Amino acid sequence: MKKILNALMVFLFALGIILTYACTKNFEDLNTDPRIVTEDLIDPGLLLTYVEWRSVVDAGSYGNGTYGCFCGMDKRDDDAPFLETDSPGEWNFEYEVVLNNLSNIIQLIDGKENAADLVNKKAIARILRAWSFSKLTDTYGDVPYFESCLPKDQAVYGPKYDTQESIYKDLLKELKEAAAQLDPDKESYGSADLIYGGNVDKWKKLANSLRLRLALRVRYADPALAQAQLAELNEAGLITSLVDDAYILNNTDFPDHLNPRFYRIVNYSTIQESVVTHMVMINTLRNDGINLDPRIKIYADTVKAAWKGGLSPNGYPSEDWDYRGSPTLGMVTVEYKYPWGANTVSEIADFWRVPVVAPAIMRSSEVWFALAEAKLAGLLPASFTGSAEEYYQNGIDESIEWYKWFYNLTAPQIPDLMLKYIHNAAYAPGAAWTQADVDKYLNHKRIKDDEVAAFKGTAMYNLTGSADEQLEKIMNQKIVALYPDEFQGWCEYRRTGYPKVPIGPDQAALAGVVPRREPWPTTEETINSASFQEALARYGTDSRLTKFWWDKNPDAPHEYVWTAPSMPTAWQ
Structure with missing residues (x-):
């Protein structure tokens, strides 16, 4: 930086x-x-750097529980996820910060005399633009697309809301054309590109992998479109290894460039967090309860209640929990909150709170799980010779390797975090840690080969059962691999209905039903009234429960009967 x-x-x-x-x-x-400042003086590379940092790092997902509670990644104790609210944040950010600048890059390059030599710079901007628009339409549904972010002399001040179907078809076209446009013999961005350093081969793999993601997203709405897109892909052209993952590291040069979870500790002088582990993630990672998935140590800490396995101070008997996650409760009475209080739920491990982590656009494990699903659904061409189980196992393998990589990235930062903050008397009660305590912690948390081997010897590593049962296993593992990308997890839940998320007896407007989208910003009804009303007529209602085009899976969400426990008083 x-x-x-x-x-x-x-x-x-x-x-x-x-x-x-x-x-x-x-x-x-x-x-x-x-x-x-004339257009010939503006360096597209500086605009790209700005957009990449703002979109991947500043707006990255760090696991704060906002959408994580909908897909079983994590949850907030102070949140009310089932309200009917206005959510303009994504809308404003994508249009004002990301899409305007990416469109400017494309327009600047098109206006240059040597535009033919700058095809890589244009193609990379097109790929990022498609990624940005995919997040926008996956949030709201129909949005201004074809008439948005145009050159100033072509600006439309009341842009129409294009249908999500037309947007998706154009996004898939854009990704295909941008990948074909990339030329290793032409100039690229070099160090101005924070993701790949201008490596066009890696950008081509990202474009193809995003096509894979979007093709699966539409498979219940338009199976033929999904299959046609997948028919043009091949395994070698996708992100299938960690070395091709699309991410950016935080930086310690300026407070705003830090992991926001670490910045909160320093800026607010508190180590307290409202986000905790989720029951879905914990239960998946606990596996059979004997051979735990070793990734659980990187995701979570063990339950800290000192009386676990005995009687609480109030005389309640408790299990001897190792790891325990919370359900998504929503707005419930205190009796339903008591069972999950008093340090009886695992906290998110401190690896996710160090100054430098790795917010990402896409990782290789997601690609393998996408291929497993596509193979299971019969959507892949014959050139993909692996079985659904082989792709599923590759996804788990790559995810484990990523968790190891993440440990190696964050472990050197743990001593400073623990000794200065987490286990320092100025921030937390109790005995302060020594370096020996830190070393013991890191040794325990490190993923060991024998743990991996034991886990792979269990049924979780094999893809068996009915088609629905296999899809559920794929999606459960995909959620583990996607963490902490809560938004993509929410998309996968809406699309497939998995994982099955336990939800309490919520008393808010949505009554515990997971939102299908976010409403359009209320300001649109005033400043873009005609287009807003036209889109509203297509949708009927502008609600968080209104389904948009690709949300067509008749089985999603899957029926799941779960009764929330309650207690008349707290544990202590």
Whole structure:
């Protein structure tokens, strides 16, 4: 990041020289051009750096429980997830910060005399633009697309809401064309590209992998479209290894560049968090209760209640929990909250709270699980020779390797976190930790080969059962692999109905029903009234429970009977 800031300073300094020279040597030209900063002076690389950082890092998913409670990743104790609310954040961010700038990059390149030499820069912007629009339409459904983010002289001030179907078809076209446009012999972004350093081969794999993601997203709405897209892909052209994962590391050069969960500790002088582990993730990772999935140690800590396995201070008998996750409760009376209080639920492990983590667009494990699902559904062409089980196992293998990689990234940061904050008397009661305590913690948390081997010897590693049972196993493992990308987890839940998420007797507006979308911003009804009303007429209601085009799986969500326990008083 320091190199990027230095590059920006050099650019601004050079721009100052150019403008100074223009004032003294080309005064007439300056006066005849009303624009001080002309398009030929703007470096698309600086715009790309800004967009990548803002979209991947600033707006990245760090596991705060907002959408995680809908897909079983995690949950917030202070949240009310089933309200009918206005959610303009994603709308404003994607249009104002991401899409405008990416569209500007494309328009700038199209206007240059050497545009043919800059095809890689344009293609990369197109790929990111497709990713951004996919998140936007996956949040709201129909949104302004074809008439949005146009050049100033073509601007439409009341852009129509395009149907999600038309948007998806164009996104798939954009990704296909952008991948074909990439040319390793042409100029790229180099270090201005924070994701791949301008490596066009990796960008091509990301474009193809995003096509795979979007093709599966539409498979219940338009199976033929999904199959046609998959027919044009091949295994070698996808992200199938960690070395091709699309992510950016946080940076310690400036507070706003840190992992926000660490920044909260420093900025607010507290180690308390409202987000905790979820029952779905914990139960999946606990496996058979004997051979635990070793990834559980990276995801969660063991239950901290000192009286577990005996009687609580109030005389309640408790199980001897190792790991325990919370259900999604919603707005419930305190009797339904008591069973999950008093340190009886596992906290998220501190690896996720260090200064530098790795927010991502896509990882290889997601690709393998997508292939497993596509193979199971009969959507893959014959060129994909692996079985659904082989792809499923590859997904687990890649996810385990990623969790190991994540441990190696975060473990060197743990001593500082533990000794200065988490186990320091200034922040937490109790005896302060020593370096020996930290070493013991890290040794325990490290994923060991014998643990992996024992886990792979269990039924969880094999893809068996009915088609629905196999799909459920794929999706449960995919949620583990996607963590902490809650938004993608929510998309997968809406699309497939899995995982089966335990929900309490919520008393809010949605009555415990997981939202299918977010409502359009209320400001749209005023500033873009005609287009808003046209879209509303198609949807009928602008509700969080209104389904949009690709949400066509008749079995989603799957029936799941779960009775929330209650207690008349707290554990203690």
